[in-house]
Amino acid sequence: MTVTAPPTTRAGAGGPDLTRAALSGRRRFSNHLATTAIWAAVLLAVIPLALVTYEVVIKGSGVMSLSFLTEDIPNSYRREGGGMAPAIVGTLLITGMAALMAIPLGVFGAIYLNEYGKQSPLARLIRLMADVMTGVPSIVMGVFIYISWVLLVGQQTGFAGALALACLMLPVVIRSSEEMLRLVPDELRQASMALGARKWKTTLTVVLPAAISGITSGSLLAVARAAGETAPIVIVTGIVFAPNSNLFDGFNTALPAQIFRNASQPFEAAQDRAWGAALTLIVIVLGFTIIARLIASRFAIKER
């Protein structure tokens, strides 16, 4: 560390030597140290992720089969067999409906905040409220929908669950989409304006495509968060044992609620079903991610 420290420049070489060998031992040492530390940090971060995935896949794959995906949930916990079809249908429908409500609303809100409202008092108020809403616990949102919707229509339905999840997704979509729109360089907007495009046209054809990749990831985080919510589903949608594809009539259920319900039972059959449901949920969220990535890459402006 002390001896081999040649000068960093050599006379007559036509400029500084930038090869690694030219670095001082001390700098090479700290470089190695930092690289090792970063790798260690990556490994540490991956360990819990890998363990969770491993555990869920190992325990979940035991019950995974076509019939698990298509059969009704057995009424009795201790009975083996049966499936999670009602919960899968419920999760797809409820989360899908929630996304259908929250994502357009959230993206439009973000467009208003970044392109029109900017720093006006109304925009600042909306931003503040969105930030506050992000921190609202999901169970509070469940109770809110229970009081304002379930008691109003006199029925626990899948749609009530979708409403609660949409309320949870909305602030996340607004804030993440706004951040993405803010990253679009002003030069793009100015160039579009200079070519004679109106503001709406600029927003629609220049700003949105430039930010679509980020907006999709942001919305997706919101969908993933919503798909894993348990408390509001348990409170506002009730439970079913056979698939109910009607969101507006009758009880419904979702995978997280079934995981919660089955995992707390002492019976092995129920616990196995909970692991299977967990694996199914992870695969569904992964599927959402892949679809969204495909859309984003198809839609985005290619830079290179």
Added chain:
Amino acid sequence: MNRNVLSRRVLVGVAVAALALTGCGSNNNSTESGGSGGDGYASLSGELKASGASFPDAYYQEVIEAFKGEAANVTVTYNATGSGTGKKQFGEGLVDFAGTDSLVKDTDGVAADSFLYVPTVAAPITVSYNVQGVDKLQLSPETLAKIFQTDIKTWDDAAIKADNPGVELPNTPIVVAHRSDGSGTTNNFTKYLTAAAGDAWKLGSGDTVAWPASTQGGEKNTGVAQIIKQTNGAVGYVDLSDAKATQLSFAAIKNKDGQFVEPSLEGTTAGLEGAAVEADLSYNPLNAAGASSYPITAPTFIIVKAKYDDAAKAELVKGFLKYLLNDGQNLAKEIDFAPLPASLKEKALAQVDKIQG
């Protein structure tokens, strides 16, 4: 520009495909109710929604599963939300009937004369323990109260020795496990101690009580069972079904007649026979008389409307409850619930007939 139009079409296509996918788990949602008061259950059709107590959930689900075989056109859904939520939702008209371990109070939001109690099953609450070297334990109510108040600190205490003549008890410290969540099981257990131990029990009764700081809390029956299973010297109260599933050993409890009785379904049914039944069919089997009755028994009820707006709905409720009280009672023992004694069952069936539609 061309590319942009194309990609928008792709986007729409994907969206449509996604919607079609989510929609294809369809069923022909048979909500049309046209029940008739016919001879068997097969002629019934429609949908019943219920929520409430989680303690009898396993039993109700078993009955619902069996009922499907009898009445193929009826869908019964029972959501184990806890007694409090069940009563609230029943009062709000969200469910057709509710299961509850506790009686209806004024604060539950159910109008006083609008409902009927139907007793369904009962189950013993065990005092489960895990003490190495001890496989037989007898406890009197006073000793039990002192243990759960942590007045008694070790298993070789004189009070426990007095209940267990001739048993070798180790010097292990006692770890008390209780429910951390609000629970009907806690309510029944503490009510029992209040009734049986008298002045020796000082913590009162309720869905939660102020346990001493040195005790351990567990979530649900399964949580308490886990603590007992993993801790040498632990003792706690767990319902029989979960205690058996976790393979715990239980103590025999001294009943009102001075006999030490182990928790069993026979002892529980005997306790129900010894209990005084009120005119509205609410009853309290805790600390019941009778030489063979197990004293810590939790009753559970279904509450139904005295009059349903829809006659078909009333028929459905009657049909399901009759099935539960007749054929359904035979399923109880398999899953460690105690069926009603004949006398109470007759009264319950008469109560079901009072439902108007």
